């Protein structure tokens with residue numbers, strides 16, 4: 723009874739709205755999935771359990787911010803990147819340690835992934851590169867928290883302008899695909915890539931080719947599928 727009410731609370735908070743700008747967290751992510759977000763394509767809702775995990779992660783962040791303030795090394799926290807045309811984002815913190823500035827990115831992850839980590843995850847590395855680029859800071863720290871055991875691992879990242887340029891160029895490529903209604907290719911190792919396993923667009927992605935396709939035609943196909951599915955559900959309910 724209470725469980726259902728809490729689950730419903732989490733589910734009701736999810737709003738399907740089309741994305742209008744790139745976010746730094748899109749860096750290194752599947753171009754097709756980003757395209758679908760901009761087009762507000764039908765997506766699977768996240769389970770309440772996953773949303774509670776996100777909530778919990780935010781609590782961890784707040785605890786760390788608190789400690790940074792008390793240590794007097796947190797220059798500023800939750801700071802938006804300077805306004806420009808292509809991308810939005812908010813860094814967790816900018817720190818000053820021994821007279822050197824660092825961008826801090828905090829990630830809470832599960833124990834099994836944490837234990838095997840010898841370096842930052844690729845997508846986290848890309849994200850912090852863009853923070854370094856927009857804040858014009860040379861070094862960053864990615865701080866991983868094992869959310870089950872409360873252990874930390876940290877990785878220092880140096881600014882790499884070539885990688886940032888590549889990431890920004892890729893956003894421009896996706897922007898062109900969005901404007902020309904061209905659904906991008908799937909990931910090269912689709913469907914084995916980890917992103918496909920967690921992708922909210924997996925169902926519709928499976929409905930079409932691996933190659934680029936025209937979004938308007940594909941959208942018609944999706945709408946027909948959704949209509950047919952709804953008719954089947956109605957028929958099944960009537961048959962009961």
Ligand code: SF4
Nearest residue numbers: 752908909918921927
């Ligand atoms: S299923 Fe994989 S390839 Fe398709 S949109 Fe999602 S992440 Fe990209």
